[in-house]
Amino acid sequence: MLLLVLAYLGGVLTILSPCILPVLPFVFARSDRPFLRSGLPLLVGMALMFAVVASLAAVGSQWVAQANQVGRWIALVVMAVFAVALLWPTLANRLLSPFQRLGARLSASADAASDAGRGGVGTSLLIGVATGLLWAPCAGPILGLILTGAALQGASVGTSALLLAYALGAATSLALAIWIGGRVFAALKQRLGVGEWVRRGLGIAALLAVVAIAMGWDTGVLTRLSTVSTARLEQGLLDALPAQSPPAGGAMMMRAADRAVDGDLPVEGTLPSLAGATGWLNSPPLDGPSLRGKVVLVDFWTYSCINCLRALPYVREWAERYRNHGLVVIGVHAPEFAFERNLGNVQRAVRDLQVTYPVAIDNDFAIWRGFNNRYWPAHYFIDAQGRIRAHHFGEGNYAQSEQIIRQLLREAGNTLPGEPAQAMTATAREGVERQADMRNLKSPETYLGHARAEHFASPGGQQPDRQAAYALPASLALNEWALGGRWTIGDEDAQLAQAGGRIAFRFHARDLHLVLAPAQDGKPVRYRVRLDGQPPGAAAGGDVSADGSGQVGEHRLYQLIRQSGDVRERTFEIEFLDPGVHAYAFTFG
Numbered sequence: 001m002l003l004l005v006l007a008y009l010g011g012v013l014t015i016l017s018p019c020i021l022p023v024l025p026f027v028f029a030r031s032d033r034p035f036l037r038s039g040l041p042l043l044v045g046m047a048l049m050f051a052v053v054a055s056l057a058a059v060g061s062q063w064v065a066q067a068n069q070v071g072r073w074i075a076l077v078v079m080a081v082f083a084v085a086l087l088w089p090t091l092a093n094r095l096l097s098p099f100q101r102l103g104a105r106l107s108a109s110a111d112a113a114s115d116a117g118r119g120g121v122g123t124s125l126l127i128g129v130a131t132g133l134l135w136a137p138c139a140g141p142i143l144g145l146i147l148t149g150a151a152l153q154g155a156s157v158g159t160s161a162l163l164l165a166y167a168l169g170a171a172t173s174l175a176l177a178i179w180i181g182g183r184v185f186a187a188l189k190q191r192l193g194v195g196e197w198v199r200r201g202l203g204i205a206a207l208l209a210v211v212a213i214a215m216g217w218d219t220g221v222l223t224r225l226s227t228v229s230t231a232r233l234e235q236g237l238l239d240a241l242p243a244q245s246p247p248a249g250g251a252m253m254m255r256a257a258d259r260a261v262d263g264d265l266p267v268e269g270t271l272p273s274l275a276g277a278t279g280w281l282n283s284p285p286l287d288g289p290s291l292r293g294k295v296v297l298v299d300f301w302t303y304s305c306i307n308c309l310r311a312l313p314y315v316r317e318w319a320e321r322y323r324n325h326g327l328v329v330i331g332v333h334a335p336e337f338a339f340e341r342n343l344g345n346v347q348r349a350v351r352d353l354q355v356t357y358p359v360a361i362d363n364d365f366a367i368w369r370g371f372n373n374r375y376w377p378a379h380y381f382i383d384a385q386g387r388i389r390a391h392h393f394g395e396g397n398y399a400q401s402e403q404i405i406r407q408l409l410r411e412a413g414n415t416l417p418g419e420p421a422q423a424m425t426a427t428a429r430e431g432v433e434r435q436a437d438m439r440n441l442k443s444p445e446t447y448l449g450h451a452r453a454e455h456f457a458s459p460g461g462q463q464p465d466r467q468a469a470y471a472l473p474a475s476l477a478l479n480e481w482a483l484g485g486r487w488t489i490g491d492e493d494a495q496l497a498q499a500g501g502r503i504a505f506r507f508h509a510r511d512l513h514l515v516l517a518p519a520q521d522g523k524p525v526r527y528r529v530r531l532d533g534q535p536p537g538a539a540a541g542g543d544v545s546a547d548g549s550g551q552v553g554e555h556r557l558y559q560l561i562r563q564s565g566d567v568r569e570r571t572f573e574i575e576f577l578d579p580g581v582h583a584y585a586f587t588f589g
Helices: 002-016 016-027 035-058 062-086 088-097 103-117 121-134 141-153 157-192 195-215 231-239 306-324 343-354 366-370 400-410 422-426
Strands: 277-282 295-301 325-335 359-361 378-382 388-391 467-470 481-489 494-498 500-509 511-517 525-531 551-553 558-560 570-576 582-588
Touching: 002 157, 002 306, 035 121, 035 157, 195 359, 277 343, 295 306, 295 400, 306 325, 388 400, 400 500, 500 582, 525 558, 551 558, 558 570, 558 582
Parallel strands: 295 325, 325 359
Antiparallel strands: 277 359, 295 378, 378 388, 467 481, 481 494, 481 500, 494 582, 500 570, 511 558, 511 582, 525 551, 525 570
16 A cells, blocks of 8 residues: 555656656647546546556567557647647537547537536546557656566566556646646636637647657656656655665666664564576576475576676675585576576676576566565575575675675584684675775666656757767766767667767766677677776776777676776766677766
């Protein structure tokens, strides 16, 4: 119930978001009609259609994406005819006779029925359905968690209910807007006699909204024109949730989550089945009976996740230190990006990262769902009787995590090596495994795919799922990023169409990483890095030479900047000298 309330409140906040602007003309155009016969059916249709489409789209099926695109264009036609009918009802009746039911009757005929005290419910409901197809809300933290969880766990009654709650929240705030708009419309009509001009003005606004949606401006330009961001408000609502109850379905990268270990460890559940793994590395398939009598550490990770990579040295160390004392470490590789589902890529990463303990390939997220997991990385500690006794989400807290391992090994009657030296958890880590400089970390993980992109600053905004020319702006604010050249921005990545494409990011952190993949044919892509317009020199990361040169030859995370000494706000830019590169996400440390 708490999660449904949270989703509802997230929807209510959309009234403050710029992405609501394109649908407002359609909503306000019915504000002078009786609410029960006009406004309410419109909002119900909008909420239900959004919940259905978002639930199906979250599954990621290609046919669903194509059907949704066709539905959007049909809805655009419906709304364009509706707008024309608002402007010229008589002309609409004459020239648009094939679309009478979808056009003139959406306005003139329905309005006449309403004026006569009859119906109008079906018309408003149809307009609401079309609006639900066109509405693309700005994905703040709450909607982002709901959609990500739906994609990971599949469409379900739970995720659909959360999406419907979100849509009903938006409908509630729009109902208030309809009430206010209706009063304003009535006042103008009665006192100033300009009701017809207001009606035509709404028709013009509706036509402009159709154009904006067709051009993709509703998800591009408007996000940059926002003067009121709901992200901070939504994050505050999320932070108010109890630590043990993360939002349902929300998968997140975790930096750190400290948890004290005091006294006896409670029983949190039993070890779920591992049978859902699609493959195993470094071991034959493992299951509960074969692990009975062993203390088990289950580590959920994915190989391009910077938080996972920074926790990995400790997991490796525990596996080596306690393997002869009753501990079995199982890495559950649950992919975030499509390329992480490729077994060859995972095998190469396991080899390069020197992971020697068993790794379960969880491409279907079966084990993930069995644990009801939400985070990368996540550690679950299982005792010798197969009971989950503790968990830890994110980086950090390594000394206490090791004490949990030791406590469970003692309970099982195993002998232990001596107490770990303080130096063990303070061992210097290099490359991407070096622990983050939290004091100077002021830039968040940032995705380039349009499903989760934020702070995009190229003029014109993103043009999803089609090739387009982008330009770098003259300057960037902190944590803004932009593209230059011809790119196709997909759901989870941006793909370069022509050589010479660039990505710029204004950041504040010691380290900058970028998840990259070569062209489809596997041919390496050369790149050149600049920091404040100059070669990085001593600030070059592990995958860049001092002169800024490097190449993308594998699907993985690339460390491009590693600063020493004073850390300040800088402008990063990378130019790709060959076409075909895929860019997924920036991470920082």
